Amino acid sequence: MSGLPWAVYLHVPFCVRRCHYCDFATAALSLHPAERTARVQRWHQAVQAELASSPPRPASSVFFGGGTPTTVPAAVLTGLLDQIRDHGGLLPDAEVTIEANPTTAEADLFGTLRAAGFNRLSLGVQSFDDRLLQALGRTHDVAQAVRAVDLARAAGFDNYSLDLMFALPGQSLADWQRALQRAVDLGPPHLSLYGLAVEAGTPLEQLVASGRVQLLDEDLAADMYEWALDWLPAQGWEAYEIASFARPGRRGQHNQVYWRNEEYRGFGPGAASYVARRRWTNLAASEAYAAAVLNGGDPVAEHEQRSLAEEQRETVYLGLRMRDGLEVARFEQRFGSPLDATFAAEWQRLQAKGWVERTPTHWRLTRQGVLLSNQVFLEFV
Amino acid sequence: MSDLSRIRCFSIVAHIDHGKSTLADRLIEVAGTVDQRQMRAQLLDSMDLEREHGITIKASAVRLPYLARDGQEYTLNLIDTPGHVDFSYEVSRALQACEGALLVVDAAQGVEAQTIANYHLALEQGLTILPVINKIDLPAADVPRRLEEIEEILSLPADDAVAISARAKINIDGLLEAIVRHLPPPTGDPDAPLRALIFDSKFDPYRGAVAYVRVVEGTLRARQNIRMMSTGKSFEIGELGVFTPAPTPIQSLGPGDVGYIIANIRTVADTRVGDTVTDAAQPAAEALPGYQPAKPMVFSGLYPVDSNDYHDLREALEKLQLNDAALSFEPETSAALGLGFRAGFLGLLHMQIVQERLEREFNIDLICTAASVIYQILTTDGELHEIHNPANLPDPQRIDQIEEPTVRATIMTPPDYVGPCLDLCQTRRGELLTLEYASPTRTMIVYKLPLAEILHDFFDVLKSRSRGYATLDYELDGSQVADLVKVDLMINGDKVDALSAILHRSVAQDRGRELCDRLRAILPRQQFEIRIQASIGAKILASARVSAFRKDVTAKCYGGDISRKRKLLEKQKEGKRRMKQIGSVEIPQEAFLAVLRSDETSPAGKR
DSSP states (O other), rough: OSSOOEEEEEEBBBBBBBOOOOOSOOOSSSSOOOHHHHHHHHHHHHHHHHTTTTTOOOOOEEEEEEEGGSSSSSSHHHHHHHHHHHHOEEEEEEEEEEEEOOHHHTTHHHHHHHHHTOEEEEEEEEEEEEHHHHHHHHOHHHHHHHHHHHHHHHHHSSSSSEEESSSTTTTOOOHHHHHHHHHHHHHOOOOEEEEEETTTTHHHHHHHHSSOOOOOHHHHHHHHHHHHHHHHHTTTTTEEEETTTEEETOOSHHHHHHHHOOOOEEEEOOOEEEETTTEEEEESHHHHHHHHHHHTTOOEEEEEEOOEEEHHHHHHHHHTTTTSSSEEHHHHHHHHHOOHHHHHHHHHHHHHHOEEOOSSSSSEEEEHHHHHHHHHHHHHH | OOOOOOOOOEEESSTTTTTTHHHHHHHHHHOOSSOOOOOOOTTTOOOHHHHHHOOSSSSOOEEEEETTTOOEEEEEEEEOOOGGGGHHHHHHHHHHHHHHEEEEEEETTTTOHHHHHHHHHHHHHHHHEEEEEEEEEEETTHHHHHHHHHHHOOOOOOOOOOEOBBBBBHHHOOOOOHHHHHHHOOOTTTTOOEEEEEEEEEEEEEEEEEEEEEESSEEEEEOOOOEEETOOEEESSSEEESSSHHHHHSSSEEETTTEEEOOOOOOGGSTTOOOOOEEESSSSSSOTTTTTOOOOEEEEEEEEGGGGGHHHHHHEEEEEHHHTTTEEEEEEEHHHHHEEEEEEEHHHHHHHHHHHHHHHHOOEEEEEEEBBBBEEEEETOOOOOEEEHHHHOOOOGGGEEEEHHHHHHEEEGGGGGGGHHHHHHHHHEEEEEEEEEEEETTTEEEEEEEHHHSSSSSSHHHHHHTTTOEEEEEEEEEEEOOOOOEEEEEEEEEGGGGGGGEEEHHHHHHHHHHHHHHHHHHHHOOSOOOOEEEEETTTEEEEEEEOOOOOOOOOGGGGGGGGHHHHHHHHHHHHHHHHHTTTTTEOHHHHHTTTTOOOOTOOOHHH
């Protein structure tokens, strides 16, 4: 397989503070500046080493995620992108995304990042309501977010995505509709919409358990999501994946690699990789990860080898996340087995419930199937 | 032959947590037969479950040599008794094996409901009772007040009472002397035909059933051919021994001796508690009095969540029965739950223990239907039917009358909580028998209550209404005719037989409403609306709806961590697997138990 392109993910675990709902690998939030700098340096060395020791395959897309990547010096980020380019190469049209919080301080970096070859920004706007932003534990306000979008465009990022959350505590349907309208008015080519979910071990979980935060009614959350599914396409948007919406021609490339169940390599603490049917995840704690890599050890926390049958099942339910669905011919080309017959019983059950449909070329979710997608995927795990 | 005058056989009886097990440990330790390494806390208990429930399910017996102040060596046979009302028959047989009993009373808490119940059991066996005030080292200890209670409430002279602390090792020697001085020695002719009482039996996977016996007359010898008088079955003794407390083989046991018999007996059904062991060649003319076969009082349906586990469940029940002669079961079919078993238990605790062991030791995911009692149904054609399962109640038109079992319940409570206790008993269809201010701190309330009304949460509610102070004991006491009806539950129009309940007509409407609401709180939302109805026959009492869930979406990709996403899905799938599919509705296990719980203690009610 060496030499074939893969997608590259790079995890920057640092944040100014942790949001109440976040369960990603993040670190070094409130340390003494000197210690914080030392940790960033150890992480940086370790990621460089992990990159250097990986097979030199070209990247079809690159994604710097976090944490908040823009909390480390721009030179570190651009240096790592250079290393990726020098090591395995970057395909000519490769999408190179970096996540950023829409604060003015970070916006100062946008020009540097753009010049270094980052060509897409993912901005964690989350909400257009200062009260809700505060409740989520975010570090920015609405005015900063609006300004950050302007700065991004001015810096030459014509390709950017806004993350928005719905089903926030105290949010009404009208609040959500206004938020989405405001987001669209900013003119982004791409939107990612997430319903607030309570993850184990997060501050949000404790807030909910203690009754200090009341989660939104499930039906209202469904109303919000359905409204977006109807309204955005009416404005000319493509709802091309369960949570992803794009102006025509502006779909995100990187995440589609996950949904097509293709190969990707993740670097950094907590990063996940999928190569040669093996899935693994690095140690999530930044210090432990760095120690493992720098001592010449293995930073892998968990790994599993998937069988051919498992790869097929994963390909199906990941593919169904996309609006176009799972292309029958492509599946058969990849596996040499017929998609209809291999999962005849599953398709039959799901069709009977009205959750999937067969187009001439694809299997895809119906509207109800989108809403109940986890129930559909359960058939394939 | 040993000198009978230097043997004492006795039990310790007490209210729960008054220190019975600690005292037993201490007697064993002080009499010097256990070295410290061997000494585990509460040595007489053996099963994990017993430890968790804080009670002793199966009695054991220990032989303690004691050098008394008169210079003579005595043999003290300490016979342990179960500490729960479910096992009152077993308690009575253990007491039958004794001449005396230590009645332990907590120096701070005083006489409680089980103190009285155990005292009466010991009196019925004609035992000499030695009061023991324990925990005198506690700051709240009040020995004079406890002595008064013993005299006033129990009418037991407290002159010989011994004040000790088992935990702090205070006056254990004094107690041992008092045992020798005040408890009578056994009598019995070693040359008479053999009669030995089985007061307990256990199952050992390698050695089969082990019978714990007290020789009353005659002599037991190693290799002897013995006969069980209730069944007539004969066995050759493979090992005869005593517990010191380690099992120690011995050549013979005479009158007053307590020990064990191992005789290649495959099931405890052949070593029934209360049975008499005699010599196969020269049998005694008459068995010892008091033997009763175990009679189950509480019934529950046991169904595997996965119907493929049916045979595993049967095997597990058969294995449990090898060491639990009181457990009975027969196959049962439920329209809703498929193939399963209706199992009979001595009481609620016994039921919980069996259910837990099935899940824990045999790894079977189980649905247990709400516990039920035995109803005697007289149908209009004059026939009498015994119903163990509410679903089997005949049509109301065919029923002439229904009789339900009742208990005589004794509640001891500080006077402040008399009102709440009476109120609880009244709402449970109780009939007040006596109310007695037995001492300034203790009021004794005696009620006649339907057994069905105390099955599920009576004890928990009693505890919560009395801030933990009230104590309860009960004994089965006849039956009564009652105006009972069967309330059925329907889910999307399908009657779920396993959720049927027999209730008094006066509460059927309200309870039907509660049941619907409770199920609505428990049932997870599904892809379609769920309609819940409670009915008597064709008459709908109440209904509730669970609206369909509309959204089950995980948006984020976890940065490509597909493994993690998949594990979350697998967990969700496992949760579904543990639910029971009825029609097209998935019902979680707890729904079946929630049925008869009242709102005060049900988790659903606290939501």
